Amino acid sequence: MASTDQRDSLQNAICLSHHVNARSKARRPSPLKDIIHFMSQEGMISFAGGLPHPSLFPIHRANFVVSNVSSPRALEYNDESVLELSSTAGSPTLANFLQYGNGAGNPQLRQWCLDFTLQIHQPPYKDVEVLLHQGNTNAWSKVVGLLCEEGDHILCESFTYPSAQALWIPLGNFAAPIPMDDQGIHPDALEQMLASWNETHPGVRRPHVLYLVGVGSNPSGTTMREDRKRTIYSICSKYDIIIVEDDPYYFIQYSKYGTDSGTTYELQPNDAFKAFLAPSFLRYDYQGRVIRLESFSKSLAPGLRLGYFVANSSFTERLLRATEVETQDPAGLSQAVVLSILRQWTVDGYLTWLQNLSNQYQMRCDWMISAFAKNFELVPASAFPNLNADGLVAAMKTGSGSIPIFSFVPPIGGMFIWAMFxxxxxxxxxxxxxxxxxxxxxxxxxxxxWMRFAENLVLLTPGSYYHPWQGADKVSTQARGVEPETSHFRFSFAMVTRDDIELGVTRMAEVVKSSWNL
Amino acid sequence: MASTDQRDSLQNAICLSHHVNARSKARRPSPLKDIIHFMSQEGMISFAGGLPHPSLFPIHRANFVVSNVSSPRALEYNDESVLELSSTAGSPTLANFLQYGNGAGNPQLRQWCLDFTLQIHQPPYKDVEVLLHQGNTNAWSKVVGLLCEEGDHILCESFTYPSAQALWIPLGNFAAPIPMDDQGIHPDALEQMLASWNETHPGVRRPHVLYLVGVGSNPSGTTMREDRKRTIYSICSKYDIIIVEDDPYYFIQYSKYGTDSGTTYELQPNDAFKAFLAPSFLRYDYQGRVIRLESFSKSLAPGLRLGYFVANSSFTERLLRATEVETQDPAGLSQAVVLSILRQWTVDGYLTWLQNLSNQYQMRCDWMISAFAKNFELVPASAFPNLNADGLVAAMKTGSGSIPIFSFVPPIGGMFIWAMFxxxxxxxxxxxxxxxxxxxxxxxxxxxxWMRFAENLVLLTPGSYYHPWQGADKVSTQARGVEPETSHFRFSFAMVTRDDIELGVTRMAEVVKSSWNL
Structure with missing residues (x-):
C-alpha cells in the first residue's frame, strides 16, 4: 500500500470538466446544505431540519449471523459469528443508519472503501474519492447522466451488457463497438476507430466515453490484463476518453482451466492473491480519467443494492449532486451490515472471503468445461486455422474428420462462458x-x-441480447459486419449444480448431433 | 374496504399515454425477460441466468427487535418483539431478499401495499397497481423521467419542496406556482392559470403535471381536505393534468391546536382514525390520473429507502422499465424487514402504530404553539384585517396596541409550522x-x-429555500408577485425536546423584541 507520504506527493487529476454534460453542470447543491454547519454549533437549538424523530423508528436492534472468514471453509456455513447493531450503543448506531443520510453514504464505510481502493488499486493521482451508490445499474445510470449528451456514441465491447444499453438507447445514444479478442477490446481497433472517426462519422461528435467490463466481462467472459489495460489507457489519454470500468466480477479471478489439473482450490496467502489479480484501470490512471463502478453484488450479495464509485473529486462532486435529487443514500441497513462485516473481517479477512469465492466459481467453471470435454472433442483453436477463433474448439468427430461446433476462451474471471457457434x-x-x-x-x-435447446430442457442466453445498438440500420449479422456463419450463446455456470451441468451439456450435445446430422 | 366484487365492476383507467414523454416511450423491456417463463419449466436446466449462487452470500440469518403495537405505549420502547429472517426457512427466505429482484419488488410486499391502498384510499378505477421504489426522492425523479419534456412547466404549490425542484431545474423545467391558502393550492387560482395559459404564455406548452404534498405540506404545513381535493381533481380532469401526490406525511394527521385543550393523546378505534384522515386524491381518481408517491420514511424509518408508487397499470409499466435500468429493486433487507413488520403487526396494528406516531407529532406541534403563546400574543388572524393572513397571528403588545410579528396556520398534519413574518x-x-x-x-x-436568530442560537429554515423556480427573471419578492413586506420561515417541531422548543422560541422572541425595537 502506498504510504500517506507517497500519496501526498501525487498530483491531482487533470481538468476533465469539459466531459460533464449540460444538465449535470446545471445542478446546484441544495440550499439546505448551507445551514448544516450552523446546526453543529455549540448550544444551537435547531428548528431547521426536516428529519423525523429517531425515537419513533420501530426497529431497535438487529443481529446478523454471518460467515466467519477465519477458516478457508467458511463457505460451508459451519463457521459463523453474530453481528449486533443497536440503536443505543456502538458507533455508528443503528439509528444513524435508519435516519436520512447526506447522499454520499456513511463516512466510515466510505473511508473503508477508499482505504481498500488505495491498497488494492493504487491510483497514481491524489484527489481520488469514493461515493456510495445503489449498485452498478444505478451507478451507470448516474454516469450517463454525468457525461453523455443526446446523440453521443459510447465506445463499448463488441458484445455489451444489455441493461447498460437499455438505459442509453432511449436517451438517444448509440454504441460504437470495438472488436475483441481473448483479452477484451483490441487496442488497434480502438485506435483505428478514433483516428478515422471524423471520416467515418462526419458531423458526429467523436466518442468520449468508453464503457467496459474489464474482468470476467458479461457476456464475453474475457479478462483484460496488465499490458492491454496500459495500452488502452494510453489511447484513451491520447483521444481524451473517460474510461468507465464496470467491474462487479473483479474479485472473482482464477486460474485458467487445465493449467492446474487436479486443483484442490486451496487458499494462497492474500499477498499472492492480490499479485495474481489483473489490475484495475485505476492502476494506470495518472490523469483521473477512470470512473470505477465497484459493487458488493457479487462479492457479498446483490440484494444489498450497494456499491461505490471511485473517481476524481470533481466527478464525485457532480455525482453527489445527482445522488441528492435522484436517489439519496443507499439503504441504511445495507450500509450498516456491510460496514459491520468488513470491520469484523478486516481487509485480510475480506480478501480471504474473496479468494474462497473465486475458488468456488473456478470450480463451477471447471465443471462446465469438463462437461464440454466429455461430450465434445476439446482442441486448441489453432487446430482449425480457418476458423478465426480464439481459445478452445468443441468439435464433433465424423467419419471424415472433426467438425467444429463452438469455440470459446476459457475464462479466468466471472461467471460466464461465451461460445461462438x-x-x-x-x-x-x-x-x-x-x-x-x-x-x-x-x-x-x-x-x-436456441428453441431446440429449450425444447430439450437446456436454456442458454442468446448472443443477440448482447449486440450493441448502432441504429436501426445495423441490426442484421451482415450489417453489423461480424464474422459470418457464426452466432453466440452465453453459458452461466454460477447457479447450477455439478450434476445439472453435466446433464445440461449432454442434452445440448444431443441437440447438436441431431441438428448437425452427426 | 371495497369488496372484490365491487372492484371487478369498476372501469380501467382512461388512456393517458399522451402524457408519457418520448424517452420513456422509447424504453423496451429487457430481452432477458423473454426467457424467464422458460426458466420455470419443469426439468429445465438453465445456463441462462446471470445470478450469483445464494450459498455464497455471507449473511445467513437476521433478527430484528421491533416495537410491538399491541399497547398504545409501544413508542415508549418497553414492548418489543423479535422478527427472525432465515435463509433456510420461511416464506420468502432471507436468501430471496439478498438475491437480485425483478425490479418491481417482492410480490408479497407489493400485494400488502396494494391491499392496504385499496382499503385506505379506495381508488374508483380497476387497473390500479403498486410498484416499489427507493423513497419519494427517487420516485419523483422517475415520475419526471416518465412525464416531463424539456421546457415543460410543472404546476406546484407557491412554496414547494426544494429537492423536487433541484431535480427539475437542470432538466430545463420551470415551476408554475399556484397561490395557496390554509388548505394548500387554491382551485380558483389553478383554474385561472390554466384557462389563461395560452394568453399568458404564448407558444409554451400548457402544464400537464401537478406536483404537490397534499398532507402536512413541506414547507407550508397545510393539509387539503375532501372538498378541496374533489374540486382540484375536477379541474385537473377538465384540463387533462396528471396529479403527482407526494404524500410522505399522510399518516401523520392530527387535530388542530387548541381544539381539544388538555388532550391526552390517547388512541381512538382505528375506524375512527381512518374516517378522520383527509382522503388521498386517489379517492376521487375515477380516471387513473393520480400518481401517488407513498413512503415508509416517516411512518417507519427514512434509512430504509423504501416506498411505493400507486398508479394506473400503464404508468407503472413504464415506471418499471425505468426501474430496471436506473435502480433495480429497492434494497432487499429493507423489503424484508418491512414485510416482516407489516405481517407481524397486521393492518390493524400498523394503523395503531400510525395513530401513535400522529399523537407524538401532534404533541410536539402543541409544544411549539404553546411556546409561541407564552412569548407572543396569539390571536386569530381576523383581528388584523389588513394583514392578508390566515390562521393565527403572533403579535407583540406595545404601548399603542399590538404589532403583528408572524402569522401561521396551525397544522393538522406533518412536522412543520410555516410562519409568514x-x-x-x-x-x-x-x-x-x-x-x-x-x-x-x-x-x-x-x-x-435569519442571521440574528442564528447568532442567538436558534435556527430556522429560510422561506427562500422554497421559492418555486420560474426563471432567472422571477427571483425577487416583487418579481415573484407575492405579498409585499413579508417573508417566511419554517419551524420544524419533529426533532426537538420540549425544553429546547421553549428555550428556542424564547430566544427568537428576544431577537424580535430587539429587532422591532419593542
Missing amino acids: HFSANPRFKELRHDSKIEDPEQSFANEL | HFSANPRFKELRHDSKIEDPEQSFANEL
Whole structure:
C-alpha cells in the first residue's frame, strides 16, 4: 500500500470538466446544505431540519449471523459469528443508519472503501474519492447522466451488457463497438476507430466515453490484463476518453482451466492473491480519467443494492449532486451490515472471503468445461486455422474428420462462458442461407437452435441480447459486419449444480448431433 | 374496504399515454425477460441466468427487535418483539431478499401495499397497481423521467419542496406556482392559470403535471381536505393534468391546536382514525390520473429507502422499465424487514402504530404553539384585517396596541409550522425599503433576521429555500408577485425536546423584541 507520504506527493487529476454534460453542470447543491454547519454549533437549538424523530423508528436492534472468514471453509456455513447493531450503543448506531443520510453514504464505510481502493488499486493521482451508490445499474445510470449528451456514441465491447444499453438507447445514444479478442477490446481497433472517426462519422461528435467490463466481462467472459489495460489507457489519454470500468466480477479471478489439473482450490496467502489479480484501470490512471463502478453484488450479495464509485473529486462532486435529487443514500441497513462485516473481517479477512469465492466459481467453471470435454472433442483453436477463433474448439468427430461446433476462451474471471457457434457445416443453416427470403440466416438459425435447446430442457442466453445498438440500420449479422456463419450463446455456470451441468451439456450435445446430422 | 366484487365492476383507467414523454416511450423491456417463463419449466436446466449462487452470500440469518403495537405505549420502547429472517426457512427466505429482484419488488410486499391502498384510499378505477421504489426522492425523479419534456412547466404549490425542484431545474423545467391558502393550492387560482395559459404564455406548452404534498405540506404545513381535493381533481380532469401526490406525511394527521385543550393523546378505534384522515386524491381518481408517491420514511424509518408508487397499470409499466435500468429493486433487507413488520403487526396494528406516531407529532406541534403563546400574543388572524393572513397571528403588545410579528396556520398534519413574518413595522426593514441600492428589501431583511436568530442560537429554515423556480427573471419578492413586506420561515417541531422548543422560541422572541425595537 502506498504510504500517506507517497500519496501526498501525487498530483491531482487533470481538468476533465469539459466531459460533464449540460444538465449535470446545471445542478446546484441544495440550499439546505448551507445551514448544516450552523446546526453543529455549540448550544444551537435547531428548528431547521426536516428529519423525523429517531425515537419513533420501530426497529431497535438487529443481529446478523454471518460467515466467519477465519477458516478457508467458511463457505460451508459451519463457521459463523453474530453481528449486533443497536440503536443505543456502538458507533455508528443503528439509528444513524435508519435516519436520512447526506447522499454520499456513511463516512466510515466510505473511508473503508477508499482505504481498500488505495491498497488494492493504487491510483497514481491524489484527489481520488469514493461515493456510495445503489449498485452498478444505478451507478451507470448516474454516469450517463454525468457525461453523455443526446446523440453521443459510447465506445463499448463488441458484445455489451444489455441493461447498460437499455438505459442509453432511449436517451438517444448509440454504441460504437470495438472488436475483441481473448483479452477484451483490441487496442488497434480502438485506435483505428478514433483516428478515422471524423471520416467515418462526419458531423458526429467523436466518442468520449468508453464503457467496459474489464474482468470476467458479461457476456464475453474475457479478462483484460496488465499490458492491454496500459495500452488502452494510453489511447484513451491520447483521444481524451473517460474510461468507465464496470467491474462487479473483479474479485472473482482464477486460474485458467487445465493449467492446474487436479486443483484442490486451496487458499494462497492474500499477498499472492492480490499479485495474481489483473489490475484495475485505476492502476494506470495518472490523469483521473477512470470512473470505477465497484459493487458488493457479487462479492457479498446483490440484494444489498450497494456499491461505490471511485473517481476524481470533481466527478464525485457532480455525482453527489445527482445522488441528492435522484436517489439519496443507499439503504441504511445495507450500509450498516456491510460496514459491520468488513470491520469484523478486516481487509485480510475480506480478501480471504474473496479468494474462497473465486475458488468456488473456478470450480463451477471447471465443471462446465469438463462437461464440454466429455461430450465434445476439446482442441486448441489453432487446430482449425480457418476458423478465426480464439481459445478452445468443441468439435464433433465424423467419419471424415472433426467438425467444429463452438469455440470459446476459457475464462479466468466471472461467471460466464461465451461460445461462438460455427454454423457452416450445419445442413439446416445451409438451407436457410440459400433461401433468398431469409434476411439474416445466422440469426434465424440461432433462433431455431436456441428453441431446440429449450425444447430439450437446456436454456442458454442468446448472443443477440448482447449486440450493441448502432441504429436501426445495423441490426442484421451482415450489417453489423461480424464474422459470418457464426452466432453466440452465453453459458452461466454460477447457479447450477455439478450434476445439472453435466446433464445440461449432454442434452445440448444431443441437440447438436441431431441438428448437425452427426 | 371495497369488496372484490365491487372492484371487478369498476372501469380501467382512461388512456393517458399522451402524457408519457418520448424517452420513456422509447424504453423496451429487457430481452432477458423473454426467457424467464422458460426458466420455470419443469426439468429445465438453465445456463441462462446471470445470478450469483445464494450459498455464497455471507449473511445467513437476521433478527430484528421491533416495537410491538399491541399497547398504545409501544413508542415508549418497553414492548418489543423479535422478527427472525432465515435463509433456510420461511416464506420468502432471507436468501430471496439478498438475491437480485425483478425490479418491481417482492410480490408479497407489493400485494400488502396494494391491499392496504385499496382499503385506505379506495381508488374508483380497476387497473390500479403498486410498484416499489427507493423513497419519494427517487420516485419523483422517475415520475419526471416518465412525464416531463424539456421546457415543460410543472404546476406546484407557491412554496414547494426544494429537492423536487433541484431535480427539475437542470432538466430545463420551470415551476408554475399556484397561490395557496390554509388548505394548500387554491382551485380558483389553478383554474385561472390554466384557462389563461395560452394568453399568458404564448407558444409554451400548457402544464400537464401537478406536483404537490397534499398532507402536512413541506414547507407550508397545510393539509387539503375532501372538498378541496374533489374540486382540484375536477379541474385537473377538465384540463387533462396528471396529479403527482407526494404524500410522505399522510399518516401523520392530527387535530388542530387548541381544539381539544388538555388532550391526552390517547388512541381512538382505528375506524375512527381512518374516517378522520383527509382522503388521498386517489379517492376521487375515477380516471387513473393520480400518481401517488407513498413512503415508509416517516411512518417507519427514512434509512430504509423504501416506498411505493400507486398508479394506473400503464404508468407503472413504464415506471418499471425505468426501474430496471436506473435502480433495480429497492434494497432487499429493507423489503424484508418491512414485510416482516407489516405481517407481524397486521393492518390493524400498523394503523395503531400510525395513530401513535400522529399523537407524538401532534404533541410536539402543541409544544411549539404553546411556546409561541407564552412569548407572543396569539390571536386569530381576523383581528388584523389588513394583514392578508390566515390562521393565527403572533403579535407583540406595545404601548399603542399590538404589532403583528408572524402569522401561521396551525397544522393538522406533518412536522412543520410555516410562519409568514410581517415586516412593515420593523424599523430596520423600513430603512432597507427606502434604500434605493437594495433591490429586494424583503429578502435582504429576511437574511439579516435569519442571521440574528442564528447568532442567538436558534435556527430556522429560510422561506427562500422554497421559492418555486420560474426563471432567472422571477427571483425577487416583487418579481415573484407575492405579498409585499413579508417573508417566511419554517419551524420544524419533529426533532426537538420540549425544553429546547421553549428555550428556542424564547430566544427568537428576544431577537424580535430587539429587532422591532419593542
